[in-house]
Amino acid sequence: MTRSKVNLTYISNDSARRVTFRKRESGLIKKAQEITTLCGIDACAIIFRPNDPEPNVWPSQLEAQRVISRFRNLSPVEQNRKMVDQESFTRQRLEAMNEKVSKLAKENQHKQLTQVMYQCLSGGGFQHLGIEDLNNLSVLVSQNLREIDRRMDFFQRHHN
Amino acid sequence: MTRSKVNLTYISNDSARRVTFRKRESGLIKKAQEITTLCGIDACAIIFRPNDPEPNVWPSQLEAQRVISRFRNLSPVEQNRKMVDQESFTRQRLEAMNEKVSKLAKENQHKQLTQVMYQCLSGGGFQHLGIEDLNNLSVLVSQNLREIDRRMDFFQRHHN
DNA sequence: GGTACTATATATAAATG
DNA sequence: TCATTTATATATAGTAC
Numbered sequence: 542m543t544r545s546k547v548n549l550t551y552i553s554n555d556s557a558r559r560v561t562f563r564k565r566e567s568g569l570i571k572k573a574q575e576i577t578t579l580c581g582i583d584a585c586a587i588i589f590r591p592n593d594p595e596p597n598v599w600p601s602q603l604e605a606q607r608v609i610s611r612f613r614n615l616s617p618v619e620q621n622r623k624m625v626d627q628e629s630f631t632r633q634r635l636e637a638m639n640e641k642v643s644k645l646a647k648e649n650q651h652k653q654l655t656q657v658m659y660q661c662l663s664g665g666g667f668q669h670l671g672i673e674d675l676n677n678l679s680v681l682v683s684q685n686l687r688e689i690d691r692r693m694d695f696f697q698r699h700h701n
Numbered sequence: 702m703t704r705s706k707v708n709l710t711y712i713s714n715d716s717a718r719r720v721t722f723r724k725r726e727s728g729l730i731k732k733a734q735e736i737t738t739l740c741g742i743d744a745c746a747i748i749f750r751p752n753d754p755e756p757n758v759w760p761s762q763l764e765a766q767r768v769i770s771r772f773r774n775l776s777p778v779e780q781n782r783k784m785v786d787q788e789s790f791t792r793q794r795l796e797a798m799n800e801k802v803s804k805l806a807k808e809n810q811h812k813q814l815t816q817v818m819y820q821c822l823s824g825g826g827f828q829h830l831g832i833e834d835l836n837n838l839s840v841l842v843s844q845n846l847r848e849i850d851r852r853m854d855f856f857q858r859h860h861n
Numbered sequence: 862g863g864t865a866c867t868a869t870a871t872a873t874a875a876a877t878g
Numbered sequence: 879t880c881a882t883t884t885a886t887a888t889a890t891a892g893t894a895c
Contacts, residue, residue, distance in 0.1 A: 543868060543870050543871085543889075543890050543891050543892075544867085544868060544870085544890085544891045544892045544893080545870085545891060545892070546869090546870065546891095547735075547739070547870080547890085547891070549735060549738055549739065550738065550739075551738060551739065551740075551741050552739050557891090557892095558739070558740050558741070559740075559862095560863095560891090561739055561740060561890085561891080562736065562739075562740040562742070563863095564889080565732065565735065565736045565739070565889085565890080566736065568732065568888090568889055568890075569729070569732050569733060569736060571888095571889090572725065572728065572729050572732060573729060573746075575709060575725070576722065576726065576729060576748075578709055578711060579707075579709065579710075579711065579712050579718070579721055579722075579725070580711075580712065580718050580721060580722040580725070581711050581718070582722070582748065582749050582750065583748075583749040584746065584747060584748040584749065585746070585747055586733070586744065586745070586746045586747075587745055587746075588736075588742065588743075588744040589742050589743040589744065590742065596743075703872075703873050703874050703875075703884085703885060703886040703888085704873085704874040704875045704876080704884085704885060704886060704887085705874060705875075705886085705887085706874095706886090706887070707873085707874075707887085716879080717874095719879095720874090720879095720880090721873085723880095724873060724874085725872090725873080728871090728872060728873075731871095731872090732872095732889095
């Protein structure tokens, strides 16, 4: 961004890439700090350095965990087991709606369970789920497996 | 940062704060995009907007999940398993070494498949999928169902 | 490998529509 | 409130040590 317009592709030269990384990493974190203080919001950033399994976690490991748990807390399945993030998303939302809480919860449960499942499948693993969650997941997955089977039958009958 | 030097404290004026937030949020995300493409690293950002329970998750929910699971993986308790983390770690190295493109492609397929499954489960239905996709999905779902069963057994044995 | 410098590109606060 | 403009502050690519 100076001396020459940057070409936005991977920098193949090793040392140049590392130099750029260090500069931009600090710039990025400075900006993140600024936006949180200026606007009074929660944010975190996780940056994996090249060849380093330990990420740079901003603003701190602890804070990142808080933000992440708030992020993950979107699922009610986890909510039930965690008193921890009381003031975060769920409460705000439920209070705001202030009615039909149970109806909404029921409607949402399937979606949220699906979300949990998705998280599991995309790498979270099942380790953090309790027996209740696993039960629900099992049902959900079974249902969908049956649906898939039905569809496969349908295809086999109509396309062969 | 122009017209006047910014003073780094919370902006109490509501509309001014929101304007600043929008500008800076987009700037921040742009910078994040740049550093990841320029330096070939993994990163994610989670930004909670004022009065909005849903965070802005960059670069995507999916990618954030990947990065977070890698982040969580630092804790020795959770260190084993997690193919996804292995993959992303490996991917960096492989990219740096510029080889095994085909392995990457295979990885991508699994990711895409998972993404498809998620879409289906979250309401898309299976109608638009071909027999091939359904076959793959079936395998994927079955695998995960078995994993769930295993976990349930584990729980039942250890918690009753 | 790092730091320091500096010329230039970018980001953005304030103004304007 | 939003988009566009503009003047200025900041970030940073290239350079030199």
